[in-house]
Amino acid sequence: MAKSKSHFPEISTIAYEGTGSTNALAFRHYNPAEVIDGKTMKEHMRFGIAYWHSFRGTGGDPFGPGTIQRPWEKGGDSVSTAKRRMDAAFEFFQKIEAPFWCFHDRDIAPEGRTLAESNKNLAAVVAHAKQLQKATGVKLLWGTANLFSNPRFMCGASTNPDAHVFAYSAAQVKSAMDATLELGGENYVFWGGREGYETLLNTNLKREQDHLARFLHMAVDYAKSIGFKGQFLIEPKPKEPTKHQYDFDVASGIAFLRTYGLEKYFKFNIETNHATLAGHTFNHEIEVAASQGMLGSIDANSGDELLGWDTDQFSTDVRQLTLAMISILRAGGLGSGGFNFDAKLRRPSIDLEDLFIAHIGGMDAYALAFKIARRILAEGKFEQFVADRYSSFDTGYGQDIETGKANFKSLEKLVLTKLGEPTLRSGKQEYLENLLMQYLHG
Ligand code: XUL
Ligand code: CO
Secondary structure, eight states: OOOOOOSOTTOOOOEEOOTTOOOTTEESSOOTTOEETTEEHHHHHOEEEEHHHHHHOOOOBTTBOOOOOOTTOOSOSOHHHHHHHHHHHHHHHHHTTOOEEEEEHHHHSOOOSSHHHHHHHHHHHHHHHHHHHHHHOOEEEEEEOOOSSSGGGTTOSTTOSSHHHHHHHHHHHHHHHHHHHHTTOSEEEEEOTTOEESOGGGOOHHHHHHHHHHHHHHHHHHHHHHTOOSEEEEEOOSSSSSSEESSOSHHHHHHHHHHTTOTTTEEEEEEHHHHHHTTOOHHHHHHHHHHTTOEEEEEOOBOOTTOOSOOOBOOOOHHHHHHHHHHHHHTTOOTTOOEEEOOOOOTTOOSHHHHHHHHHHHHHHHHHHHHHHHHHHHHTHHHHHHHHHTGGGTSHHHHHHHHTOOOHHHHHHHIIIIIOSOOOOOOOHHHHHHHHHHHHHO
16 A cells, blocks of 8 residues: 555654653553553553544534534545545554544445445445555454434334335445454444434334344344354443434343343443433443443443533543443453544534544543552452442351342241341441542542
């Protein structure tokens, strides 16, 4: 591949300069080369860049058009522009020290007038991406299909009342899975898109859920037929764009997957602000997935506590991320998953360097949280507290409860003859919050 000119001539590879640095274009906590437990931080963190926000985001909102103009966006929505944009993207991935990227089919290649034309465009850009991956060593964390932007999906994709749209969606996902396989993607994501409803007055909820399950079974079967070994991930979100999304949160996702016999094939891609929108904390969603061995990957971002929609901001909330990291590390990590920055620049953040600065903040916050969480787990104070809190179930009648040996009658007898009234123990929440503050701030 010919060496093309730099798209970011003013910015070199972001260096780790440590906490003493005041350079806005340097890492202070994420040192990609630092080895911890035999693995580099780059390998531990498995950061990914979201193509749609970072390379297709324009800053547009419902009140006005885009504000962000990139030098490589000239030549209309053509395959050649798509390739040039991709060259810029891979230069960025390298300079920001991210080992992975993620895409939707329609982010990377223009949609054609027919499906055949769209497939042709996609194949051309995928071939280009394959070369760039080879040249840079950057890998694909996951691929997915955009089944929500085009008007044909206005009433959903696989949950659309029209079988024609279901068929179209199946055809589109087939190509997106082919592209993900071709690029060695480690996962394939299903985010709900418009799989939900606006009003039950025009909706057969049961039939739509059955159709969604049928669609996911078809995806599982197709993956087997092409030899795609990546992990399938469901990304829950409670609302937006539809008023009610079927993949509401992790708990309802688990129930859905089990109802339809899909639980063996799927894990969860948990997005920080989707958890918030569902009325949960980020680490609640992680714990629920981990409790069933279904923690897959993370879409790293944050919302705004005053706004009830998906603002997709970069997160520097080290406290929240530390709590998340504790749950992730305790669960044994993310396996084939990673931390994908599903986050976008604010509308007035129009400088090229803002794209770097935003990711530097997000990466530093996660790296710092990772280190604090490791220390917390190594010292084991919270673990010990929780273990003690449940220790009455470790032996005797508590153990009999857990193993199924006790029943209502045996426990009634025990309380009447021996145990009497329980002794109350403090939950010590304030003590634990203070302890967390010590780890965070000394
Ligand atoms: C939407 C969202 C998506 C998915 C991929 O809220 O998070 O970008 O991550 O389709
Ligand atoms: Co997401």
